[in-house]
Amino acid sequence: MMKDENEEIFLQWAGAIGISDSPISNSSCLGHSLSVANFPEAGGRGLAATRVLRKGELILRVPKAALMTSDCLISKDYNFSAALRRCTFLSSTQILSIALLNEVNKGKSSWWYTYLKQLPQSYDLLASFGQFEIEALQIDDAIWTAEKAVQKSKMEWKEANLLMSELKLKPQLITFKAWLWASATISSRTMHVPWDTAGCLCPVGDFFNYAPPDEDPCHLENSAEELFDTNTDRLTDAGYDEAVASYCFYAKRNYRKGDQVLLSYGTYTNLELLEHYGFLLQENPNDKAFIPLEPEMHSLCSWPKESLYISQNGKPSFALLSTLRLWATPVSKRKSVSHIACTGHQISTENEVVVMKWLAKKCHVLLSNCSTSIEEDELLLRIIDRIQDYDPLTTEYGVLAPALNGELCAFFERNSVKRRQSIYRWKLAVQWRYGHKRILFDCISHCNKILSDNPS
Ligand SMILES: C[S@@+](CC[C@H](N)C(=O)[O-])C[C@H]1O[C@@H](n2cnc3c(N)ncnc32)[C@H](O)[C@@H]1O
Incomplete structure (x- = not known):
């Protein structure tokens, strides 16, 4: 049976068990607010707006009896x-x-x-x-x-x-x-x-692809506000509503007809997205790079380990910066300046210079320890795209970038069969490391900018 035929049968089945994108009872499942569409660059199969949708509008209801628990x-x-x-x-x-x-x-x-x-x-x-x-x-x-x-x-x-x-x-x-x-x-x-930590499978509701949350939950001002649950790592602009015994989905922003309607499953770094969902975002505002720190740094402050990172824009997190500032202070003076560091203030120009030099050097060492550079990863991603398109010339790329030779040969040796999926996973891994290296690179630029503003 054709894929579209399967989809058609599935949507009829979904309509018959009461799944609906319309507030008025309707035998068809979709068509009033949403339709199934393909978004090759943003999740593949997903849901498109069939009309203008307003932020906070109820766009899909899936009755309890249709939830697989x-x-x-x-x-x-x-x-x-x-x-x-x-x-x-x-x-x-x-x-x-x-x-x-x-x-x-x-x-x-x-x-x-x-x-x-x-x-x-x-x-x-x-x-x-x-x-x-x-x-x-x-x-x-x-x-x-x-x-x-x-x-x-x-x-x-x-x-x-x-x-x-x-x-x-x-x-x-x-x-x-x-x-x-x-x-x-x-x-x-x-x-x-609420009744099962494993959650539920939600037909049609599980067609929504992901967009990261772009607002602080505390500042949400729409009807979906009460469904925003920062304690769960599941869909946060949708939720089970006991009053109507249904899973309800809301538009998280205004959409034009034809736009892909997206949901936020929660706040994730790219590594977390890969771990739990099997994809990553080229532009993920919540991405982070964790770097190895001196053991002493962890004992200096009470910040949890997860708060010590470099943000997607290359800037050290508040907790990382204050930890580094305290660490860069002579031991005898730490007690007297710890309140300054903890409130996020610069301790002194000399201190800031030590911190930025340490951070830039650390990122530089981490980058040079990798077997390929950012530029080589960029090239490898282009090569992988060509391999995906079955370009027979791709093995010649190894000549252009000798550092990639080993990885390319290893791939061809191991993956004569089942190539498509292996290529895709390899690409995900290279995309991930490329994004990680970019954060380290941007961090070096950030540190250098601060160093040039604070000449020692
Ligand atoms: C809840 S399903 C969404 C519907 C799915 N595309 C489908 O065809 O059934 C979640 C999966 O969709 C894909 N996905 C969702 N959002 C994505 C995005 N922004 N970019 C790439 N893949 C995405 C990932 O494979 C993820 O594990």
Whole structure:
């Protein structure tokens, strides 16, 4: 069956179970406010505005009965609930992943068959990265995060094996590959519900692609305000509304007809987006670069580790700057100036010069420790695009940039089969390291500017 045909059947099914983008009851699911469209540069399949949408307007309602939750899957499946009682050690996310595979196992007899059929067949979350793509991240912190994601996924899969074999799932649904698919579906598509920490799968609502939150939640002045939940890492401009027993989605800004309607799933760095959703943004205002600090720096201040970073624009965070200022102060004077540092003020010109020199040098060393430069990564990204387009001349690029030779050869050796997906993951890794290096580079420029304004 054609992809569009599947989509058509899915939208009819969604309309019949009450999913609607219209305030008046309507048998069709979409068409009043939204339509499914393809946005190749911003998430692929997504939702477009079919008319002018005003900020704060309710644009989609998905009734509770249409939400796929562990509760609803378990309560309708006696075997599953009986087997689950014997496996009390599984997390809510593992349970929802197994419940999802259990539905897939039912094939056409599953009530969710039409929904399951249109889910993506694979994902590119960090947990699905192979050794080659992990190494392509180049930066220790990111490599560690990716390795941890793979290990965690493997461990959760092993723990889930007992229940999956009790359920007698088909052999291909018990594999690690199937587990990666199920857990990535849960990680990248679930939405927060108050009664289950695993969240829910929300047909049609999970077609919204992501835009980072661009406003401070405290300053929101529209009807979606009360749905803004800074404590959850799920969709924040949508939420479950008990009063109407539905998941409700609101326009987070004004849209023109044809615009892609986006939602903010939360505030994420690019590494976090890769880890939880399998994509990253070329321009992510929430991206950050964490750099290794001297052990002493951590004990100097009470700032949490996560607050010590370089922002996407190359400027050190408030906490990092005040920590560095205090650290650059002679030990005997630290106590008397700590209140100045903690309130974000410059301690002295000499102190600022030491801080900026240290920071610029650190970024410079980190950049020179990488096996490729920013320019080489830029070239590699162009080469990868050509490889994606099956340009036969691409191997010759190694001559243009000898530093890329090893990486290009390693890719071709390992990836004769299943190239498309491997190329895409490799590209994500290179895009990530390129963005990270740009932050370090911009930080050096920022420090140099301050140094030239404060000649020592
Ligand atoms: C909730 S789904 C959104 C709908 C999805 N595009 C689909 O076809 O079903 C989330 C996934 O969409 C993709 N995505 C969402 N926003 C994106 C963006 N701004 N850029 C690239 N990919 C995006 C990622 O693959 C992500 O894991």
